[in-house]
Amino acid sequence: MEDGNKTRWYLTAAICTTTRCILAMKFSRAESSRSAVQAIDMIVRDKGLWTDAVGTLTPWSMSGTPELIVTDAGSGFTDFDTRAAATDLGINIIAGPAGMPEFRGTMERMFGTLASSFISRFTGRTFSNTVVKGDYDSDARAALTSEELSEALVRWVVDVYHRRPHAGLGGETPLNCWNRLVEKYGVAPMPCLERRRMALGTRMKYTVTKKGISILGIRYHSEALAHWFMHARKTEVRVRWYSDDLGAIAVELDGRWVEIPSVLACYRGRCAQTWLMAEREIRASRAAEAKVGEEIIAKTMNHIVAMNGNAMTRQKLFVPDYSAERLQSLNEKMLIGFEIEDSPRDPIVPSGDDGLGMDLPTGHPRSARSSAAGTDSTEEAAAYGLPNPDDDWSIEDK
Template identity: 65%
Template sequence: MLDIQPSPTLPRFAFGQHDEIVLSGISYRAIEHTDEGYVLVRTDGTGVAESFSHAVLSQRVTLGSLEHRREAFLPESAKRRLRVPTQEISTLPAKQQQRAKYHESLVRAFLEMESEGKVKRTDDSVKAVLPEIKIRAGKYLSVPSEGDAIQVDCNRMIVPDKISASRLLKRVAAFSRDGMAALYGRGTDSRRSRRIGPDELALLAKTVRNYLVMEQPSITQVVEDVRDAFIAENLRRKELEEKEGKGKSPLLLPSRETIRLEVKKLDPFEMDVARYGLAEARKRNAPVGKGLELTRPLERVEMDEWKVDLMTLLATSGIWSILSEEEKASLGLEDGKKTRWFLTAAMCTTTRCVLALKLSRAPSARSAMQTIDMIVRDKGIWADAVGALTPWNMSGTPELIVTDCGSAFIDYDTRAAAADLGINIDAGPAGMPEFRARIERLFGTMSTSFIGRFTGRTFRNTVVKGDYDTEDRAALTVEDLSEALVRWVVDVYHRRMHSGLDGETPRLCWNRLVDKYGVAPMPSVERRRRALGTRLKRTVTKKGISILGIRYHSEALARWFMHTSSKEVRVRFYSEDIGAIAVELNGEWVDVPSVFERYRGERAQTWILAAQEIRASVAAQRTIDEEVVFKAMTRIREINSNAMARQGLLVDDYSKERLAEIENSLLIGLDVVASPRETQFRAAADGLGIELETSQSPAAHREIPGSAPVVSGIAQSLPSEDGGTSGAPPDTMEETWNWEDR
């Protein structure tokens, strides 16, 4: 909008009887005016009259919606519009500008000498002083202007030479009558007629379309095609004349320049579609608007996959040294093999901050869902694991996630999980990456600024690659790649000035907008468990539900077990927190905790590695003490906690098939039981010795802290819904249930 401050005094405009007033594209003429304003009538023949106050007319002038054409309806003005251009002379083509400047210099030189009395408007008078007129015209012609075809030295004078006395006098008369516009004429080029006729033009237009093919022929090839087509047509006409005696005249072969100009006349968009395909044509010709208008962090998140332009050596180091072959296979790791990885990334479009990174051997719904999980979580554990100097605190629940139409993103489970977390997810048009321009640009920046620093990088084609041997030069392990990715994103990219943010860094932009607008907090772990957890079916037993050798039980599950005949339930297992599972009971999802509290907050990978070590050390032992398990888990974390965190950048496979495989191979027959407690003895009532408890002694009926209540050596029955007790069959009492150990 124009920055205009109107004056307090309104102007009064003067419109003549023959003036044209154009208001918002409608033509009017003034028929009457008063102190309050004007009465204008439309010039389209309808006779509609409208009144406009001086205030309204002033406002229209200020806004630029009123145009005043002085004396437009006079006969002389109508004749003048036939002689001179109707558009602004400054917008005419450069050739016309140069020609008008040439003639104006001569006209001004003539008028200058005429005012001095040195020439008259006769041919003889002009011929006598024509050399001097040319010299004076050079003074005007030599002044540089933007329309000049060639910029010359300001110290050099250009003298016009092609002018006759009669033509100069005609220019002077036109200039005196119509002003500078008369030197331009109507702008119609006086082109000579074409040498080739309609038959030649028809054949030429038909043959030139050979240029519109995916093989992308050159203009030289099209010239040869046109020549061959004309030769063939002339031979056909000659044969027809010999047979029937009434053939047509031979066609005239057009020149190479004529053929080239015909090729250039082809529609550019049609040409790009035919030669490069629709996707490339759309990319080349699609209009660019003002783009997205975003204000809040996490208002829009773009998520996409990229095949990393780097060959990594899958050597085992750090935490990989204690992975089994099955574990390596599940992560796509094969010792010594060289391969490329897919990176699933998510970016906040408003702040350009990277919200998630997940590496996988192939894109899948698991990689998409784990990327969404990483978006909503605080990523300090990954930044600390690689020793980053900048916090990776960008997290929260996004309002919208935009993806492409890849199978991982249009998967129903992915979309359902996003919806359960309160996130809208939308797949953009297929084959149109410009709708996710920010994340595509991020991948381009990674390829040049990040991947280009490592040996073993790949190239887009063999020409660019040259003699570079990608596989032989691959030296980076996947663990190194994970560390380098996080360090580059957190310490380099987030702290580098971004042109899309007007020079502000993504990190500062995030902090500024979060302080101003805030972000939606991440969903609770219970909600993430139900939305992102592995979908399983399990049969409930007297011991509860067992997954990966971990038992889960609760009072709600126990009551459901007693009153339901069908024992199979639907379960959600969340590998990031194995301390509880979500179970569907009577159509309602409830969280069932693990029997042992020390599993709370642990990752499934830590437990599996601990179980491997325990299995190897006590292979013949069926039951394992609780304390042994958690000492092993603590040792696993202490081996290399940073390597464990870096491993979290890889997509874990905890599908129901793999969970079944782990249970059937690694954890079969492994049972974790509570650590035995020391026997507690009480002093005798008389103070002498200790009291040996029997079923009849009063102490036998007192509860020992930390143990299950015992009545006559039988486990206490579970309370029933009516407040009483429900007895359990003897075979269900093999294991004492302690509610305090839930």
Template identity: 45%
Template sequence: MELNFNNISVATARYAFSTSDQVVIEGTAWRPHSFNELGWVMELSDGSGMCREFSHEQLRRLGSMGRVRHDRGFYNPAQAGRRLTTTSTLVSSLSKKRRAQHSKRSAWVAAANEMRREGKLNATDDALKANEAELLQRATKFAQNLNPMGYDNPGLSWDFAAAPSPRTLRRWMREAALLGEAGLIDNMCMRGNRNRRMAPEATGIMMQEVLKYQAQERPTKRVIFDNVEIAFGKANQERAEAGLPPLDTPSRETVRRAINALDPFTVMVAREGLEAARKKFMPAGMGLNLTRLGQRIEIDEHTIDLLSLMHSSALWNLMTEEERLAVGLDNTKARWVLTVAICTTSRCILGMVISRGAKATAAVQCLQMIISDKGQWSDGVRARGPWDMHLTPELIVTDNGTAFKSEAFRMACADLGISVESTVAGMPQQRGRNERFFATLTNAVPPVSPGRTFSDILTKGDADPRARAVLTFDDLAFALVRWIVDGYHNTPHRGLDGETPAQCWRRLSAQYGVTPPPDLRRWRLVFGEPLVRKVTKEGLTVLGVRYHSERLALWMNRNGEAHIDVRWHPRDIGAVEVRLGTEWFEIPALDPMMEGKAAKTWMTATNNLRAAHPKRKSFDREVVLAAMEAIQDRNATAMAAAGLLVDEWSETRIKKIETTMFQGSFCNAPAQPAPVDGGFGQSIPGPEDTANPLSTSTAKQVQIQKRQSGVSFEE
């Protein structure tokens, strides 16, 4: 026997709804509007009129997952009115007592309907009264338990032996016919006088003493009851003198119930403090469920627990007096703020910046470290392990500090496609990973310093940490970086099930990968310092470095000399971004030796050469290049320490440097090869050409190119 399934088609199950129904799909309430062979059109039940389509296949799949709730006849006027008189429409959700009441009603209604179907009963008073015994006999067959409460003397509302009056039974039958079993549910449990039996004045006197239970002295309930008795004794004495009847003193049980009725959280806040109340009442879930690197980055600030003398020989020589004052290296002893970014998935530290206070520039610089390879810092302190962890985060979680609310930080994150989330103020547990790191940092690094401060006066004793603060900034930066790279990243972490942060990073990086950092052009646009420069036939100049290109020259030919917007980043002064019209373009430096050079290195070389040769106005480019290379080789540790400091390159600072240091020439640039007439590319002169004397026209051309590529220099 052969079976052929080619002609069998599996049709998608279709759900049937009415326009008076309510359909709750994944927590959102909808009202059916219309349907066709493809699916249903649902309208939001909030009255906004917004609609959405759901295919039959989608509804079937969600229904099989238990994410669709169908409330039949929800918008029916009769059902809506019924919901006003009851607290629940589900029999299974009733309390035990109310379930017993419903069971009796349901059984009597079922017995009456059965006899009516058999033609033995009509709904008149006489008929119902005459058939009361048979109705009781049949009702007991429909009940699962004749005494569900288990009482010797059951209440009238759930006692099956107590037959309802004909009028009551007809009402039950009518409500059941209209709304089914839900129509037999009422709010009988809410009947009766639920107001206090105490006089209002007596209640006021009692509550005045009961509220004193919420005090830092933590009085006991017995003390509160004694105070209530004393208060009522005084009040009754005054009323007796006024000819008024005495007030009844509340019992100990009444006072105890009044105390227990107080809000537990408010009571604990008043008696033990807010932090204790939060720890006790805050719900504890499974915590963060993170699987990918960069899924959640926490950035927080921490005041360094050191009173350090913030200057050292290496770093001091790299900075001018204005720069030292700008970052606070003025021979004073002060606390510094450490801004740290941690990957909550791997617990790796992705950014660390030191500043004299909570600044927007510190937050932005920390963001730049997150998306940067930090190998220069680990190499600078001669760490054994790499610090190559970097990526573009998906989410950054911060506290409510002003630095993270700044426009510069928020807009930088927005341009990089990073979501920013601020935690609730005063709740550090929402940034628990970073807070735990700061606690570890405080206990791990500062004890090596004689300038460590103490957490309280008892720990401090007679010691004066200000007098013993001798740690230099180089030492602090060296200790922090070396401890993070070689210590913290390679220590088994309890939150990682014994895995080290570095191992977790390598494993997840190989499994899921990381989001790459932005390219250099976007880096300049997002983090670059906005400047305004005048374009001339010689290009534009920033800090003595000239930038020019063929595109910029063509734009100037059409628009003349004009001021344009420039984005300049101190990380790489080999190129800038300029706005020409409505678009941004990269303009390289005329001198190729500037490619990849940092502004700090360029400024340090300039200062050193001018200090060594104060009378000399210009230097050969090979000399300047050698000076920059020497700075990078000899001061690796100092440069790494300087990289941890917040370095602010404002337009005001740049203009001041240009005015004082780059009024004249400093470094000559080589002549740029000229295009060859009648062909593509550039002409590179050979040795035999350079040996011959230059013609007059060629010499003039070289002089023009030198003027365009840089200021003329003295040898």
């Protein structure tokens, strides 16, 4: 149940066929490429944050980059975004024949164990067919909330399934099998944050302005983006936006992908869910203010994480909709009239005297005004990361 209404959830899961360890679980309202991509994201990451949130007695450290992922023929796995995400991480992905579950026997058997050993303990369960269901009224008996289901499932997988002797492993537990083989052979390392952002982030296009790129009210800018904007004929660029870290985005500039940080440092390491909750709280409490500063944003997000961190982590088992279409909708509707005040420190690029563009340094002597004020053009260039005006340089090599 969710908000008092009965709902049906679909589970996307991944299992290691060698050790029988569960590597990913994601709940979604319907099969989609988002659930498949986020399941891949969970495969390659350490899952300690989920176990900490629900208080398991056993670690869930199984992670790494697999060589091959075999899926069913569902639309979520055959979608271009899913296959592109796996390929970008260096993972081969293939789909088994449709209508032949025996080709995915390990995963199908795990779902059977999940149904008989876990789901059967709760009221409101569904059945594989109407003959098995009989006159059991699943809708009338549904009582478990989605958050309770996710917490119970993590506890069962980590503390029960992984620690129980498995017939397919000759009586060894999946946990012991994983630890033994990792100690003997090792495991392919997890991809870094930058690579996950590129491979798993939402793919969209944005227009660059003199203020940079703004997504969900967060402004992203850098010296590299400013210099590109000065000479660009077309200002629309391809972007990768990763919901688990709002501290930067990946932008394609002249065929090369560049990491562009957020102007405000308080977004680094923060997920989209935390920021959207903070935005609602700030809007409600400071409706009369035209702009909100970095300190207020940082304190609000820290408060939300401290107060509701475990609950938000448990919700990470559910697939949020951060598609390009929804992000566009949030930009247009949710953040209307909500402006974030940039810190007066560390400007990206100094403006020209007319407020437009920037004054490029030249080899001419400093003006009398700058000399009288004691301003060193070399120091000024260094402060903004600009070329030394006393050096020979050109646009091409800078």
